[in-house]
Amino acid sequence: MPVTQPADSDLKSQLSVLIQDLGRLQRQAILRKIPVVIIFEGADGAGKGALINRLLQSLDPRGFKVHTMHSPSEEAIYRPFLWRFWIRTPARDRMAIFDRSWYRLLLDDRVNGEISDKQVPKVVREIKNFEQQLTDDGVVLIKVYLTISEEKQDQRLNKLSKNGSTSWRVTEKDWKRHKLYDEYREKMEEMIHLTHQKRAPWVRIDSTNLKSANLELLQTVTDQLKSALQAKETAEKPKTNPKLKWGTKKGFPAPLEKVDLSQTIEPAIYKEKRKQLQERLHELEHQLYKSRRPAVLAFEGWDAAGKGGAIRRLTKSLDPRGYDVFPTAAPNDLELSHHYMWRFWNDFPKGGHIGIYDRSWYGRVMVERLEGFCSEKEWKRAYDEINETEQHWSNGGAIILKFWIHIDKEEQLRRFKAREKNPHKQWKITDEDWRNRDKWDDYNVAVNDMIHLTNKPNAPWIIIEGNNKPYARIKVLETTVKALEQVL
Amino acid sequence: MPVTQPADSDLKSQLSVLIQDLGRLQRQAILRKIPVVIIFEGADGAGKGALINRLLQSLDPRGFKVHTMHSPSEEAIYRPFLWRFWIRTPARDRMAIFDRSWYRLLLDDRVNGEISDKQVPKVVREIKNFEQQLTDDGVVLIKVYLTISEEKQDQRLNKLSKNGSTSWRVTEKDWKRHKLYDEYREKMEEMIHLTHQKRAPWVRIDSTNLKSANLELLQTVTDQLKSALQAKETAEKPKTNPKLKWGTKKGFPAPLEKVDLSQTIEPAIYKEKRKQLQERLHELEHQLYKSRRPAVLAFEGWDAAGKGGAIRRLTKSLDPRGYDVFPTAAPNDLELSHHYMWRFWNDFPKGGHIGIYDRSWYGRVMVERLEGFCSEKEWKRAYDEINETEQHWSNGGAIILKFWIHIDKEEQLRRFKAREKNPHKQWKITDEDWRNRDKWDDYNVAVNDMIHLTNKPNAPWIIIEGNNKPYARIKVLETTVKALEQVL
Numbered sequence: 017m018p019v020t021q022p023a024d025s026d027l028k029s030q031l032s033v034l035i036q037d038l039g040r041l042q043r044q045a046i047l048r049k050i051p052v053v054i055i056f057e058g059a060d061g062a063g064k065g066a067l068i069n070r071l072l073q074s075l076d077p078r079g080f081k082v083h084t085m086h087s088p089s090e091e092a093i094y095r096p097f098l099w100r101f102w103i104r105t106p107a108r109d110r111m112a113i114f115d116r117s118w119y120r121l122l123l124d125d126r127v128n129g130e131i132s133d134k135q136v137p138k139v140v141r142e143i144k145n146f147e148q149q150l151t152d153d154g155v156v157l158i159k160v161y162l163t164i165s166e167e168k169q170d171q172r173l174n175k176l177s178k179n180g181s182t183s184w185r186v187t188e189k190d191w192k193r194h195k196l197y198d199e200y201r202e203k204m205e206e207m208i209h210l211t212h213q214k215r216a217p218w219v220r221i222d223s224t225n226l227k228s229a230n231l232e233l234l235q236t237v238t239d240q241l242k243s244a245l246q247a248k249e250t251a252e253k254p255k256t257n258p259k260l261k262w263g264t265k266k267g268f269p270a271p272l273e274k275v276d277l278s279q280t281i282e283p284a285i286y287k288e289k290r291k292q293l294q295e296r297l298h299e300l301e302h303q304l305y306k307s308r309r310p311a312v313l314a315f316e317g318w319d320a321a322g323k324g325g326a327i328r329r330l331t332k333s334l335d336p337r338g339y340d341v342f343p344t345a346a347p348n349d350l351e352l353s354h355h356y357m358w359r360f361w362n363d364f365p366k367g368g369h370i371g372i373y374d375r376s377w378y379g380r381v382m383v384e385r386l387e388g389f390c391s392e393k394e395w396k397r398a399y400d401e402i403n404e405t406e407q408h409w410s411n412g413g414a415i416i417l418k419f420w421i422h423i424d425k426e427e428q429l430r431r432f433k434a435r436e437k438n439p440h441k442q443w444k445i446t447d448e449d450w451r452n453r454d455k456w457d458d459y460n461v462a463v464n465d466m467i468h469l470t471n472k473p474n475a476p477w478i479i480i481e482g483n484n485k486p487y488a489r490i491k492v493l494e495t496t497v498k499a500l501e502q503v504l
Numbered sequence: 505m506p507v508t509q510p511a512d513s514d515l516k517s518q519l520s521v522l523i524q525d526l527g528r529l530q531r532q533a534i535l536r537k538i539p540v541v542i543i544f545e546g547a548d549g550a551g552k553g554a555l556i557n558r559l560l561q562s563l564d565p566r567g568f569k570v571h572t573m574h575s576p577s578e579e580a581i582y583r584p585f586l587w588r589f590w591i592r593t594p595a596r597d598r599m600a601i602f603d604r605s606w607y608r609l610l611l612d613d614r615v616n617g618e619i620s621d622k623q624v625p626k627v628v629r630e631i632k633n634f635e636q637q638l639t640d641d642g643v644v645l646i647k648v649y650l651t652i653s654e655e656k657q658d659q660r661l662n663k664l665s666k667n668g669s670t671s672w673r674v675t676e677k678d679w680k681r682h683k684l685y686d687e688y689r690e691k692m693e694e695m696i697h698l699t700h701q702k703r704a705p706w707v708r709i710d711s712t713n714l715k716s717a718n719l720e721l722l723q724t725v726t727d728q729l730k731s732a733l734q735a736k737e738t739a740e741k742p743k744t745n746p747k748l749k750w751g752t753k754k755g756f757p758a759p760l761e762k763v764d765l766s767q768t769i770e771p772a773i774y775k776e777k778r779k780q781l782q783e784r785l786h787e788l789e790h791q792l793y794k795s796r797r798p799a800v801l802a803f804e805g806w807d808a809a810g811k812g813g814a815i816r817r818l819t820k821s822l823d824p825r826g827y828d829v830f831p832t833a834a835p836n837d838l839e840l841s842h843h844y845m846w847r848f849w850n851d852f853p854k855g856g857h858i859g860i861y862d863r864s865w866y867g868r869v870m871v872e873r874l875e876g877f878c879s880e881k882e883w884k885r886a887y888d889e890i891n892e893t894e895q896h897w898s899n900g901g902a903i904i905l906k907f908w909i910h911i912d913k914e915e916q917l918r919r920f921k922a923r924e925k926n927p928h929k930q931w932k933i934t935d936e937d938w939r940n941r942d943k944w945d946d947y948n949v950a951v952n953d954m955i956h957l958t959n960k961p962n963a964p965w966i967i968i969e970g971n972n973k974p975y976a977r978i979k980v981l982e983t984t985v986k987a988l989e990q991v992l
Binding site for chain 2: 036039040043065068069072073077078081082084089090091115181184185295299302324327328331332333334335336337340341343345348349350374440443
């Protein structure tokens with residue numbers, strides 16, 4: 017029995033209803049702060065451009081942005097492959113439409129041999145984790161794959177190239193890919209099989225008939241928005257339980273307990289060692305540059321532990337062209353309206369450069385956990401998210417070191433008081449520092465949890481004994497030099 | 505008489521005082537929302553990297569960002585040359601330090617012949633206007649040029665290259681530039697002569713002795729911050745006079761008065777013409793892409809004039825990879841903390857692409873003028889700023905069209921009422937629209953001023969008679985097609 021195509025007039029009335037629905041749902045999603053990501057993959061000649069454009073026509077331009085993802089530029093090549101997608105994830109009241117996406121790696125790069133069979137599981141894991149982080153954060157993710165038959169592709173390409181005014185639209189590359197139709201098809205099936213997830217499903221649309229494909233696309237987007245809005249309506253308010261002491265669980269290790277804070281260093285030895293290490297680091301900075309690998313150094317520690325001073329000694333002899341210090345303050349509006357990792361992705365160092373973070377993404381499992389800025393579910397899931405993200409970074413070649421600068425409560429008090437007495441340092445001590453100090457015990461639990469749960473061979477925590485500042489500074493320098501020497 | 509060098513211990517104590525002063529002034533500048541831009545130019549081996557690094561050591565990293573400006577990347581090459589600097593201008597509580605700057609064009613590009621003698625005046629004018637826009641907007645701009653003698657340069661390069669652990673720091677390019685010492689020197693003198701401005705002066709620092717050069721640098725930055733803070737203290741609060749009807753000045757033309765709003769088009773002709781023009785535009789989109797020239801289309805008009813509808817018809821057949829629609833809403837926090845043109849620079853289309861602006865930078869001389877969001881001085885100066893900016897864009901190859909979609913007051917009322925009655929369009933009409941309508945006469949003056957003062961051959965205003973929507977849409981399409989045909 018032949019498949020009956022709906023009459024054109026039917027399509028038209030369905031379409032106008034859908035367009036109105038879609039406009040209304042888009043406005044509601046904006047109001048309810050539901051971010052939307054729609055990605056498009058598909059065969060050449062499947063009408064991807066035309067369908068995206070029809071979708072755009074149905075949307076309020078105040079809410080979306082289209083990202084055409086060509087092969088990565090030089091900026092992107094020297095960063096983890098997800099970088100250029102992460103930085104383009106939408107704010108919570110926005111929609112991002114990707115024309116081609118992170119699936120290039122499982123399609124084009126597979127066909128042209130840049131990604132081997134062996135690498136596929138790693139790539140799939142990174143992609144799935146990325147998508148999960150987005151959907152966990154509330155993103156509605158719609159993945160569209162457009163298909164046409166080989167004959168139809170042949171027809172479309174021929175028709176375009178025979179017409180004088182459209183022949184420029186068919187390039188040699190298109191014909192080349194057309195010859196590889198079966199291979200693309202096979203990789204596509206594999207990709208769908210490997211990355212179809214419950215909350216990030218693939219929607220396959222046959223675009224032999226553009227009109228009905230358009231209808232199907234609008235229907236898909238409309239349905240997804242509708243169910244996301246319903247889900248948000250019925251969702252329970254997430255619990256925030258800042259007091260929860262997860263670390264007190266029986267058998268949970270407490271890495272901070274073993275730290276010996278009595279270590280010191282002689283002033284003369286300090287000066288000499290520091291100079292030596294700074295010079296050596298300057299050389300390594302250049303070797304790093306030539307290696308094109310990025311280095312990520314995160315500094316965390318108690319207030320007044322000496323993070324700033326340690327960073328200054330670390331950067332003292334460096335070439336400013338090779339490093340950046342990123343101070344992590346409370347997030348601004350734009351940062352708040354994105355995933356908590358977004359701003360760190362934005363600042364991710366280019367290959368060959370050093371990114372130094374004065375406080376970091378670990379705020380999620382410290383201040384955000386303890387002050388209730390995120391829900392219990394969110395900070396509990398953050399350990400895995402961070403581990404996966406750092407794994408992705410080091411898969412991309414990054415060298416990662418994380419420093420916890422440790423002092424005890426008495427030393428902190430001494431330093432707070434000294435700051436209050438010194439007119440040049442008074443500005444450094446605020447009421448908030450005293451308030452945080454009152455929560456020392458809670459922070460102690462959170463820090464132990466953090467170090468225990470995110471200390472990985474590819475991204476180790478180094479506990480720096482900080483009661484003696486010179487000792488701490490030398491240990492930071494020494495650790496960094498050794499780590500760079502090991503890999504360069 | 506030999507110049508007496510200060511003793512090392514003197515330098516040291518001066519330095520520590522300066523560093524404390526600088527820290528304090530930086531914090532005050534942040535609080536008073538004074539943005540700071542420091543650019544560094546200078547000969548190879550003059551110790552630019554080392555001096556910048558010492559400056560950084562004296563600053564609170566929470567306030568600054570260093571931008572190392574290599575030769576432009578692909579992203580930058582296909583945009584006006586000031587683009588990559590504009591997008592990096594700091595927010596009002598930030599400091600941006602540029603290691604190399606927009607003066608590359610008057611140094612390297614002059615020496616290697618990419619900028620000819622004939623082009624110099626144009627480049628100088630663009631740079632001076634850029635700097636004036638920044639300083640008018642409150643930026644403290646410090647331009648530092650580091651010099652050393654030819655002999656000293658020779659010494660430093662030799663010393664570095666003879667030492668095994670530093671030889672990698674001297675490249676062939678460095679030696680090549682060293683041979684061109686005189687030529688660089690000459691261009692530098694010319695550059696300083698041409699671009700030394702009262703509020704953007706050059707500070708020449710001899711860096712033969714790095715220690716005293718460091719002192720001089722810190723002194724310069726400290727002095728400039730001090731006087732900027734004083735100036736801000738004593739500055740009068742700028743007048744805002746939204747009611748001011750500049751346009752009523754005798755003899756001031758009123759372009760809107762002559763518009764004939766009775767023009768219409770037959771539905772059948774409309775449909776046919778529209779389709780033809782859309783197809784033609786699709787072809788031109790590709791030609792534009794090949795030409796690598798950007799196109800900038802700004803849409804302004806009364807509320808309900810039909811901007812959105814006209815834009816939709818314009819983009820209907822385009823490839824979404826070739827254009828972006830930028831809806832211009834009220835600025836967000838980050839945008840508000842920058843120069844009003846900053847967000848439009850951020851969205852500037854890459855060569856070969858079309859940027860379509862649904863409302864634009866002309867908000868400065870309309871809503872910002874009338875609602876008192878900027879001072880009288882600011883909006884009065886904006887006409888020139890905009891003209892100069894658009895001139896810079898078209899010097900860089902941009903095709904610029906600005907549409908004013910015009911309807912009369914009666915037509916607006918009809919449309920407002922129709923929107924209120926249509927359940928699918930009610931969301932489009934808000935109290936603000938009615939409030940704006942009450943200010944029709946004021947807006948009328950502002951629009952007349954705007955069109956009169958910013959209608960330039962390189963960036964013309966096209967008044968679109970909008971009472972009849974089909975007529976308006978065709979005229980927008982036709983004008984765009986003709987303009988593109990003329991230049992492609």
